Amino acid sequence: MTRRAGGWELCEARKEGGERRERARVSASFGRFVRSFFRSAVSSATAARCRHGRDVLLKRKRGTVIEGGGEQDAEDLVRRCRWRAMTEPGAADKHGSCSQPASQPASRQPDSTTVASRYLSTTTNLFLLLLHHHDTIAIMARATWRSDLLAAFAERDAREKAQAGIISEYTRLADRAASHSSSTSSSAPPPQPSDTTDASSATSSSATSSTPIKSPPPATPPADLQALHFALTTLRTDLATSQRDRTTLQTQLTTATTALTTIQRSSAANLRELDKVKNERYTLEQKLRQRDDESKLNRKMIENLQDEIIALNIQLNIGEQAKARLKGENEELIARWMALKKDEADAMNNNSRFS
Secondary structure (H helix, E strand, O other), X not given: OXXXXXXXXXXXHHHHHHHHHHHHXXXXXXXXXXXXXXXXXXXXXXXXXHHHHHHHHHHHHHOOOXXXXXXXXXXXXXXXXXHHHHHOOOHHHHOOOOOOOOOOOHHHOOOHHHHXXXXXXXXXXXXXXXXXXXXXXXXXXXXXXXXXXXXXXXXXXXXXXXXXXXXXXXXXXHHHHHHHHHHHHHHOOOOOHHHHHHHHHHXXXXXXXXXXXXXXXXXXXXXXXXXXXXXXXXXXXXXXXXXXXXXHHHHHHHHHHHHHHHHHHHHXXXXXXXXXXXXXXXXXXXXXXXXXXXXXXXXXXXXXXXXXXXXXXXXXXXXXHHHHHHHXXXXXXXXXXXXXXXXXXXXXXXXXXXX
């Protein structure tokens, strides 16, 4: 089985492929723009030169051009303008014969410095326009790399998940084949060199009897055969050992995954219980706070009642004292009044004539 490429290597490879495709697309778009731009420029220049040549021809026919020309010269001028438009896109800027009317004097023709500066400014403006268009296309291309990368990831996931069952079945089949081959190699001893040579001689004799005589292939030395058998046995043993180790590791991984899933479920249940306990604790704290407030209020009410009881006891004591004082005064007044009435009765009895 070949080793599959890792996710990071696959991601890097797809990213580089996407960048190459994007650069190719940008270059193709830039080339199309340049070709269309020059095609439109050449067509416009050709149309302008043809119009100029036609105007010159009409002027020559009407006699408005300087003497010494003729229709043949005008037709040659138009033909020359068309040829320069097809072969040299900048011929009108380099040579003023087609772009300037024939009636103008030679002193008004632009010199080479003016033509060169005008051509240089036009070329510079065209180059700046092309650079601006290329930067705009590059910026638009860079803006889509994220969506391309996400689409590549989604495609990779869909392809790998679609073949996951086949890969697992093939892995299980390879494990079974390796275990079977290891058990077969351990139970059956390797063939002896003599048997091999006898079988090869018998095969060669039968082949010679049925087919034309050919030169026999060079026989492999017995030492090499033993070394090859030993290497093959070693490789099969190593393969069986690696497959057993892989099976053991796969079992351990499955056990660890199951334990991790169980722990995650228990941790989720514990977290839910913890949240429930936290909610209950918060509710109990609220109730305890309410009970504390109520107890404080009751304690304050008890203190107020105790103060009122003390005040009433003081008032009761003061009333009892006033009652006792008034009772004593009343008894004293009654005794004095009784004594006074007794004295009056005695005096009246003494003064009575019947005494």
